[in-house]
Amino acid sequence: MAASASAPRWIVWGALLALAAMGTMAAWTATRWHRVPAPGTAAIEVEIPRGASLRTVARELEAAGIIEDATSFELAVRLIGGSPVVKAGTYSFIPGDGWGSILARLVSGDTVTLFLTIPEGMPSIMVHERLMAAGRLTGEVAVPAEGSVLPATWAVRPGEERSEVLARMQKGMEATLAELWQRRTPAAVVRTPQEAIILASIVEKETGVPEERRRVAGLYTNRLKAGMKLEADPTVIYPITQGKPLGRRIRQSELDADTGWNTYARPGLPRGPITNPGRESIAAVLDPEVHDYLFMVADGTGGHAFARTYAEHRENVARWYALRREKGEM
Secondary structure, X not given: OHHHHHHHHHHHHHHHHXXXXXXXXXXXXXXXXHOOOOOOOOOEEEEEOOOOOHHHHHHHHHHHOOOOOHHHHHHHHHHHHOOOOOOOEEEEEXXXXXXXXXXXXXXXXXXXXXXXXXXXXXXXXXXXXXXXXXXOOEOOOOOOOOOOOOOEEEEEOOOOEHHHHHHHHHHHHHHHHHHHHOOOOOOOOOOOHHHHHHHHHHHHHHOOOHHHHHHHHHXXXXXXXXXXXXXXXXXXXXXXXXXXXXXXXXXXXXXXXXXXXXXXXXXXOOOOOOOOOOHHHHHHHHOOOOOOOOEEEEOOOOOEEEEOOHHHHHHHHHHXXXXXXXXXXX
């Protein structure tokens, strides 16, 4: 009878101990769920593979030193967060991050983001070089078609395929051209979106002054309407270097060569773009400044001196040559 009478006390004590242990565990978990890492702690990147289970994720975090105990993290997540779907990718965590914050980022896919900048006027051969030199991307790509890439700063993910990044750049150009084409004005001389890209690529290469783009576009528009040769130096250089700097003066033989791009050799647009033009240069040829300029020459400030007649142009050229002689360039 004594033994049976004492049994309920052991049960009570066991239950109390279990409750105490659960309370301690709950408090320990709550502390880690909402904690903040110590200032100055260096971040650590963790790669979460596709299809990884919560258990696998927890073990990856423990192995990286982000959390102390994978089993406790997994249990806490299942008790508090249910059965979350974790997105694959490269994440940056700080040892001591709150478990709740870690889980939220894994579920939302808040992965590490890198940035790849394609400047306006970068030819496709150099776009290819930049893509291939981006060490945290994977796979290979061919040199894209000239004029098919939209210059911009693009967000990329570590481990992303270069082909995926290039596809986004090209879709960006398609979307931008389609949008701007709908806004073209009657002043535009180009008849197709492809012609717009070709002329915009020349404007992009001919001026580095944003305020001049529409004026330069208007000048080339006037020359095209008049049946004149465009006589744009970058079109001579393109078949020689594929758009890279020539590094020397253009030779007379190169000015005379009918390459299909050389706009000194024949009137009209070249056979294709000579670089990847930016949005503003495309917009400029679709809404060129209306004026009667036909000639331009560098003015020594980075911009150009514009002229309506060849006589005015010769005066501007003489001033440009005099300026170069003063600087010892001639």
